[in-house]
Amino acid sequence: MRRRIGISVPLILALAPPAMAQSPMPAGPSAPPPIIQRTREIVKVGRGDAHEANEHAWAAAYAKAKLPYYGIAMTAMTGPNDAWFMFGWPSFKALDDANAASAKDKELMAAVSGFALKDADDISDAVSSFWMLRPDLSYRDTVEWSQMHAYEMITVRARPGHNDDVKKIAEKIRATHMAAHTSAHWAMYQGGMGVPDGTFLVIIPHKTVADLDVGMKEDAQFGKALGDVGAKELDKLSNDGVMSVQTDLFAVSAKMSYVSEDRRASDADFWKGAAVIQAGAPAAAAKKESKKP
Numbered sequence: 001m002r003r004r005i006g007i008s009v010p011l012i013l014a015l016a017p018p019a020m021a022q023s024p025m026p027a028g029p030s031a032p033p034p035i036i037q038r039t040r041e042i043v044k045v046g047r048g049d050a051h052e053a054n055e056h057a058w059a060a061a062y063a064k065a066k067l068p069y070y071g072i073a074m075t076a077m078t079g080p081n082d083a084w085f086m087f088g089w090p091s092f093k094a095l096d097d098a099n100a101a102s103a104k105d106k107e108l109m110a111a112v113s114g115f116a117l118k119d120a121d122d123i124s125d126a127v128s129s130f131w132m133l134r135p136d137l138s139y140r141d142t143v144e145w146s147q148m149h150a151y152e153m154i155t156v157r158a159r160p161g162h163n164d165d166v167k168k169i170a171e172k173i174r175a176t177h178m179a180a181h182t183s184a185h186w187a188m189y190q191g192g193m194g195v196p197d198g199t200f201l202v203i204i205p206h207k208t209v210a211d212l213d214v215g216m217k218e219d220a221q222f223g224k225a226l227g228d229v230g231a232k233e234l235d236k237l238s239n240d241g242v243m244s245v246q247t248d249l250f251a252v253s254a255k256m257s258y259v260s261e262d263r264r265a266s267d268a269d270f271w272k273g274a275a276v277i278q279a280g281a282p283a284a285a286a287k288k289e290s291k292k293p
Contacts (some may be wrong), residue, residue: 028266031142032187032203033088036131037095041083041123048075051083051122052255058115059258059275065108066277070263073256074151077209083256083265084153101103106168112128129194131201133187137170139177140185146259146266148205151250152212163190165241166200172234178224179206182218198243209249257291 043051055073062069089095092192102108119126135141158166177184191199206212225235230272255273264271 035089037087047122055256063275074250131189137188141187152204154202156200162241
């Protein structure tokens with residue numbers, strides 16, 4: 001497990017505050033959602049551009065339908081040729097409500113069927129999973145997500161029956177970063193469905209890939225705060241309780257994302273290619289309410 005950053009992203013939804021699934025995706029600092037739904041697509045070699053074009057049209061279809069269920073897409077810079085679509089939810093009821101609202105739009109569902117068919121030409125597999133926020137293992141996770149253009153994703157597999165060892169490792173690393181006064185920050189999730197038991201996902205947002213240089217420079221102060229005794233303690237916990245750790249770097253794809261007007265306006269140059277409900281256009285749910293007597 002890397003000590004520097006420690007246990008240290010048919011809809012596309014973003015890392016956004018809990019109210020996101022029911023209200024416009026805001027700009028500004030916000031906490032991560034209690035539940036993340038991740039759709040991982042493995043893109044075929046040579047099909048990246050075609051996949052991007054199809055996913056952009058898919059996101060634009062949701063914007064055209066004025067459904068306020070926003071999200072962020074990202075593509076792997078390391079590891080397998082992945083595209084991840086991250087969905088943030090305050091509850092499973094909110095997810096159920098969103099699916100029900102989408103299903104009522106027959107035009108949208110017909111378009112989605114077409115996009116899914118085209119997707120089969122571009123990807124070799126798609127895997128969905130649900131992840132639950134572990135605020136007790138996260139650190140300084142209220143950030144301005146709209147300004148984050150790169151993500152480190154650390155996948156940790158605990159040995160069977162050793163989830164508590166991962167918890168102790170995360171707590172030790174967090175306490176050491178606090179003592180060392182580093183700039184580290186992360187949101188930590190535990191897999192609930194769609195991944196093996198004992199799988200954790202650490203999400204580390206960066207404004208740019210260049211932010212990695214800062215963490216590398218802080219290694220020395222982290223090591224000094226940890227000390228030899230602390231390092232041996234972490235080594236033992238890792239050897240006893242951790243089966244595997246993989247760190248990958250992702251770049252946010254504006255073209256495949258679907259964001260609110262507020263989020264696009266907060267970083268206009270970056271988000272100009274994203275699908276968006278235009279300012280002043282009422283969301284589908286709002287339009288429905290306006291028809292009530």
